Amino acid sequence: MLNSKEKSSIRIIHTADNHIGKKFSGRYYSPSHQERLIQERFEALERVVESGNERQAHFLVVSGDLFESLHVKVSDINATVAILNKFKGEAILVLPGNHDFYESSSDGLWGRFISKLSDDKIVVLKNYEPLECEIEGNKVVFYPAPCRSKHSSTHTIDWIIAAEKDTDAINIGIAHGNVEGRGFPGDKYFNMTCEELASANMDLWLLGHIHVPYPLKAQTANPGFFYAATHTPDGFDCRHGGCSWYIEINKEKAIYMEQVNTGQLRFHTLSFTLNNHTDIDSFIHTMEQLNPKGSLVKLSLSGRMSQDDIVYLREVIHKLEKEIFYLEIDNRVDLNIDEAYINTYYCSGTLPFQLLHKLSANTQNGLALQLANQLIEQLKK
Ligand SMILES: [Mn+2]
Incomplete structure (x- = not known):
């Protein structure tokens, strides 16, 4: 050498x-x-x-x-x-x-x-x-x-x-x-x-x-x-x-x-599964490692979260959109419909309440619950 x-x-x-x-x-x-x-x-x-x-x-x-x-x-x-x-x-x-x-x-x-x-x-x-x-x-x-x-x-x-x-x-x-x-x-x-x-x-x-x-x-x-x-x-x-x-x-x-x-820009393709507040915090931590003004980011988000966490995630995304030079998001995070959600948003005894409760009794029914909730939401309109 x-x-x-x-x-x-x-x-x-x-x-x-x-x-x-x-x-x-x-x-x-x-x-x-x-x-x-x-x-x-x-x-x-x-x-x-x-x-x-x-x-x-x-x-x-x-x-x-x-x-x-x-x-x-x-x-x-x-x-x-x-x-x-x-x-x-x-x-x-x-x-x-x-x-x-x-x-x-x-x-x-x-x-x-x-x-x-x-x-x-x-x-x-x-x-x-x-x-x-x-x-x-x-x-x-x-x-x-x-x-x-x-x-x-x-x-x-x-x-x-x-x-x-x-x-x-x-x-x-x-x-x-x-x-x-x-x-x-x-x-x-x-x-x-x-x-x-x-x-x-x-x-x-x-x-x-x-x-x-x-x-x-x-x-x-x-x-x-x-x-x-x-x-x-x-x-x-x-x-x-x-x-x-x-x-x-x-x-x-x-x-x-x-x-x-010799370059000052970086392209990143990132994906995260977000199911709770802790997941969002570690997602924020990862995003904070990037140089925001020099980053182009393609982000895929998936998971299922409570109504409160979805609101929190929305705020986080809003902040990232303002900070990062270029951000493209595919957000597939779904609302997690659990007992607490059904009790808060549906009157007990109604047909939707009973249907969603029945479905939520079995954890295998996650997707069916999502669809049922979406259908009910649409019928309400
Ligand atoms: Mn060439």
């Missing part, structure tokens, strides 16, 4: 799948929710750049899908270039992924992006050719495998596998797509196998496409390839807080890695 900040090491901040320009128009997001989700992708990109600057990284590598699509607003392209320009290292290397694949028209995404660049510090890795640099006395060679379409049943790393390599140089492959066994099933996402990646003899593989980091946590050994993961969560299927990799590699090919948290 390499000690962090060894003098002669190459320092890289690695991100991918930033999906700038994603609109978040699904679900029940209000315009203000959408705005915050959109804005967070820019702010998190700034955090990636800052993390690289703090660690004096030489390179910022974006392994594809910096943009959501080829049809991103010009103002979003400009804002992205402005953020990347804040990187203080040697170069920013941007690989076109499958969402933002490379096509050469001057008024397309990449034509517009390139027209905004004031110097050659930001490089769009659009060609299948090596890029050589000299850093701290080390020769570093990047081997990019850009996407030229949204889908492909074949990957684009063959040229890297076949290329002649200088084994004295630090060789770094950059690609976007599935590694078989890790990502989405199917064969349309530039699938690569671990064997193919290994056969290219790269010292580092910096990949994008899968929104989950690989390895999951920092380790001492070279994992064979890295997935940066998305830099900030983008939906309820995202279980991490958004991250990037900071990686150092030296002449001897020893590596040091650090997982950097």
